[in-house]
Amino acid sequence: MATTAEEVTNGGDQEEVAVEVEPKTGVSFPVKLDDGKQLNCVGVRKKSMLGLGIKIYGFGMYADNEKLEALLKSKIGKAPEKINKELYQLVIDSDVEMVIRLVIVFSSLTMSMVRKNFGEGLGASIKKLTGGKKNDELANKLMGEASDKIKLTPGSVIEISRLPGYVLETKVTGDVISKVESELLCRAIINLYLGDDPLDKDAKDKFGMSLISLF
Incomplete structure (x- = not known):
């Protein structure tokens, strides 16, 4: 994974934070979060319109x-010699803490579109x-409390965190909008x-x- 360093101003001090840039969108992701979680991949969500x-x-x-x-x-x-379904399934079924950070790039996105999409x-x-x-009731709980008044401009961040005990917490622009305890939803x-x-x-x-590199 190609990483670069970006300067982040923190209380007047500038410190370099290693980031990885998602090439199709140009969005930068820190390779490590403040709590120590590590970046394992970057990607892009595309939707077919017209x-x-x-x-x-x-x-x-x-x-x-x-x-x-x-766990592995x-x-x-x-x-294993190559990536297999069992590896992914272990991650999907586990309650190891994970964070999916989404950074909006589409300029006409609304909260109702996000709700519909995730639902x-x-x-x-x-x-x-x-x-x-x-x-559908469970599927809609992820974004259910998010108000249509929330403005999603390019660069807005949505974070979905899987917490211990199969709790899924969703933050939109830093505010918690849902916290659902559900193994199935996680x-x-x-x-x-x-x-x-x-x-x-x-x-x-x-x-x-x-995952293979963890062995």
Whole structure:
């Protein structure tokens, strides 16, 4: 993964923070969060509109890699020769802490569009995980409390965090808008990015490579 350093002003002091730039959107992601979670991949979410592939947001997926490493070694033992479905499934099903940071790049995005998009995506993900059972009420809980008054301009950040005990917390521009305790919803959100039909296959592959490197 190509990383660069950006200068961040912190209380008058400038410190260099290593970042990785998502190439299709130009969005920078710090390679490490303040709490130590590490960046395992970056990607882009595109949506087809009027026959065009519109870039909606760049994303970075972070994890507590020490806990991921312990999980993989306890379940699999030695490093597999290539990335396989079992590796991804362990991450999807676990409650290892993870953060998905989304940085908006599409200038006409509204909160209602985000709600609809995540509701549909999570709804489909839940159906895959449950053998076809619908649960739209659960799917809509992720963004359900977000007001339409929230303005999403390019650069706005949405963070979805999987916390211990299968709690999913969503922040929009720094404010917590939902906190839902649900193993199924936690699995469904990670499945959107690491499942059989990922939002960005290249990002999923990069995440898989980072998993193998943990062994």
